[in-house]
Amino acid sequence: MSLTRKRVLVTGGAGFLGSHLCERLVASGDDVLCVDNYFTGRKDNVAHLLGNPRFETLRHDVTFPLYVEMDEIYNLACPASPVHYQFDPVQTAKTSVIGAINMLGLAKRTHARVLQASTSEVYGDPVVHPQTEDYRGNVNPLGPRACYDEGKRCAETLFFDYHRQHATRIKVVRIFNTYGPRMHPKDGRVVSNFIVQALQGEDITLFGDGMQTRAFCFVDDLVRGLMRMMETGDDVTGPINLGNPVEMPVRHLAETVLAMTGSRSRIVFRPLPQDDPMQRCPDISKAKQILDWTPAVDLKTGLSRTIAYFDRLLAEHGGRAPTYTAPTPMATAI
Numbered sequence: 175m176s177l178t179r180k181r182v183l184v185t186g187g188a189g190f191l192g193s194h195l196c197e198r199l200v201a202s203g204d205d206v207l208c209v210d211n212y213f214t215g216r217k218d219n220v221a222h223l224l225g226n227p228r229f230e231t232l233r234h235d236v237t238f239p240l241y242v243e244m245d246e247i248y249n250l251a252c253p254a255s256p257v258h259y260q261f262d263p264v265q266t267a268k269t270s271v272i273g274a275i276n277m278l279g280l281a282k283r284t285h286a287r288v289l290q291a292s293t294s295e296v297y298g299d300p301v302v303h304p305q306t307e308d309y310r311g312n313v314n315p316l317g318p319r320a321c322y323d324e325g326k327r328c329a330e331t332l333f334f335d336y337h338r339q340h341a342t343r344i345k346v347v348r349i350f351n352t353y354g355p356r357m358h359p360k361d362g363r364v365v366s367n368f369i370v371q372a373l374q375g376e377d378i379t380l381f382g383d384g385m386q387t388r389a390f391c392f393v394d395d396l397v398r399g400l401m402r403m404m405e406t407g408d409d410v411t412g413p414i415n416l417g418n419p420v421e422m423p424v425r426h427l428a429e430t431v432l433a434m435t436g437s438r439s440r441i442v443f444r445p446l447p448q449d450d451p452m453q454r455c456p457d458i459s460k461a462k463q464i465l466d467w468t469p470a471v472d473l474k475t476g477l478s479r480t481i482a483y484f485d486r487l488l489a490e491h492g493g494r495a496p497t498y499t500a501p502t503p504m505a506t507a508i
């Protein structure tokens with residue numbers, strides 16, 4: 175049994191998506207190493223796995239090389255919300271680019287498969303709708319979101335160059351907005367923002383007129399998609415979009431959260447941040463065809479599980495959203 179067990183590395187494993195992925199991998203019998211520098215991730219997210227002999231954690235920054243023997247690598251390390259990735263934009267770009275080089279180098283040496291958690295942000299503010307994988311995007315390379323968008327685009331380039339040059343076994347998925355339990359309560363993403371504001375009876379902040387669209391995928395569906403992608407043969411490199419194609423105005427999401435929480439919060443409007451995309455919706459034909467994957471969890475089911483999570487979290491912290499450790503400039507930033 176132990177000889178056939180896969181050794182799987184998850185970078186960013188203590189984050190929102192990473193912790194759910196670690197949980198599913200351990201449950202499926204793999205040996206999982208969670209690597210994280212805890213910039214936005216939290217030990218609490220994986221605390222329930224710590225007693226399991228098939229799970230271990232390592233505090234490590236992916237901008238430094240890592241020497242371990244692995245069969246599969248999921249590269250998720252990178253702050254994902256604007257408030258966090260804009261906090262230290264140089265470190266964000268380094269995490270994407272140098273982190274990708276380090277994980278690709280590791281995959282090259284150990285002949286491991288390596289999956290990159292890319293993002294719909296590589297499409298920027300799209301002029302093609304819904305976004306298919308062959309759309310090359312509309313990204314402002316100079317704006318405040320560029321450290322993330324261009325960092326992720328460069329990481330994709332590196333993945334395909336390692337594949338062409340070294341036959342590295344790569345997989346690239348482009349993740350669209352995903353939500354669920356263990357999102358950071360203060361990361362400014364719409365779902366967590368609206369739920370926390372509604373539960374605390376605070377004003378719900380909508381940027382612009384709230385008519386910009388997004389499509390929301392529940393975390394369980396997304397993690398299933400990541401694992402399906404990893405299981406594909408070496409000829410399947412991606413990129414493949416993973417997300418829920420049910421598109422809605424952000425305002426509709428706010429109203430749904432208000433109704434589901436029974437909150438009396440008011441909706442207030444604020445100016446749209448620079449380079450905020452006006453519409454975002456994945457074309458998931460490739461995921462359906464190649465991975466036989468479609469999201470199964472509808473918005474109300476996913477929201478009710480997420481609301482229950484934040485409700486518990488707030489109750490544990492006297493009704494206030496916990497701040498956790500304030501992000502500090504990375505020791506590695508130069």
Ligand SMILES: NC(=O)c1ccc[n+]([C@@H]2O[C@H](COP(=O)([O-])OP(=O)(O)OC[C@H]3O[C@@H](n4cnc5c(N)ncnc54)[C@H](O)[C@@H]3O)[C@@H](O)[C@H]2O)c1
Pocket residue numbers: 185186187188189190191192209210211212213214215216234235236237249250251252253254255269273291292293294348349350351352353358
């Ligand atoms: N959640 C989404 O909707 C979404 C959408 C598109 C892409 N993604 C991608 O998925 C991945 C995970 O996103 P998430 O939503 O779980 O975000 P998250 O912030 O919860 O998780 C990122 C994790 O990476 C860790 N990390 C950051 N920099 C690191 C470094 N230099 N070294 C080691 N660890 C580091 C953080 O501490 C955190 O645990 C990210 O790469 C993100 O770009 C997420």
